[in-house]
Amino acid sequence: MVNRAIEEMVTSSHGEEVWDQIKQQAGVDIDVFISSEGYSDSITYGLVGATSDALGMPPGQVMEAFGEYWILETTKRGYSDLMASGGSSLREFLLNLPNFHARLSMIFPHLAPPDFLVSDVGDRSLRLHYLSDRASLTPFVKGLVQGLGKMLATPVQVELSVAKDAGADHDEFLVQW
Template identity: 30%
Template structure:
């Protein structure tokens, strides 16, 4: 995966458990600043090792940790160096998810060798979205679910995300939502 993802995981661990917990994680799995370079592409096994160790420290399963990190990522990206890209991607849930591929295209141009997923909104009705997710990576559906929940929160909505169908490197998500202020 990418250094920016590693930096996001670091931030989540530090926010929830403190700086010492992150330092202990680094020591246990043998990583340091060179694994946190934002624009670098790293082997997925390193990212999964970081997520797994973070999960253990947070008393979560790896799947739960992926989900929580997905939710966290939206807030993290919104306040960091990706803030302007996040703002330009969409001003509501439907437009944001519809424009994810454009966001990933700009990220991909800055990071040669990246393998970014594709998202396709196949059905959009008031309060409901059906989204196809395609990736060269396997096992990230919980992360994507967390991302969708994070986006629901970003736009002041309440909702639910379900995986309607799942196959290797592909999934169909159903997102039901309503205004959180009503």
């Protein structure tokens, strides 16, 4: 599903030809990604790297744009009810985030979902803790939360306050709205 969404994001703005070049550069010879199938993470990282080269955007910027695209476009295809059940305000959605992917494990048997925790919850801010074995997805999470802000018409500021890249055991974001 993730690989398909990257494909849709690229083809909708840059066309099929650019996507074919990206797949070729990433050494991916899969014609059609099947949503319910599990694929190696290296395919996804390869596609992001090749997209970054083809579009002349740093990989972090591609990941951030992809996070927004995922929330604002991908989840519309068959997951509107699930997204609606996440909450009707940004605050409520973020508080529900730790349990969100549990409901998806039935649909995606190979799912290795992220771990989210929230702390320091106020009326207009909280700290979002993101724990993952996967590398370099920090900008993706920033884009996801920005996408949630847009979806729920709530201007939001997302600041990485503790970084796994700098040696911490997980990423922590200060989210203010």
